[in-house]
């Protein structure tokens with residue numbers, strides 16, 4: 010199985026359960042592992058046969074600019090469903106972390122794995 014990975018993408022968004030978190034954007038760090046439906050692009054060397062990771066990043070940035078989520082869990086699920094449904098990936102792992110939300114910890118977050126239900 011071929012996997013596209015993306016590490017340490019920083020995105021500004023409204024996230025959190027507290028009132029101030031609905032007003033003040035915070036930086037999230039996102040890591041993605043996205044399984045590919047096939048490995049055609051390896052043979053053809055053609056972007057048309059690839060899952061264009063720039064498209065996925067643009068989509069995530071647009072979604073997160075337009076919304077507020079209470080929980081990292083719900084935000085991660087939303088991203089996973091976009092990757093599965095709109096980009097037709099068979100499986101994805103989505104990790105989302107808040108930076109410096111917990112004193113004494115560099116980051117805290119959630120990692121979820123989702124696959125297509127046959």
Ligand SMILES: Nc1nc2c(c(=O)[nH]1)N=C([C@H](O)[C@@H](O)CO)CN2
Pocket residue numbers: 024025026027030079080081082107110111
């Ligand atoms: N499991 C979770 N616990 C907490 C979350 C979360 O998204 N998932 N969020 C918060 C607050 O928003 C907090 O991060 C503010 O610093 C607390 N616990």
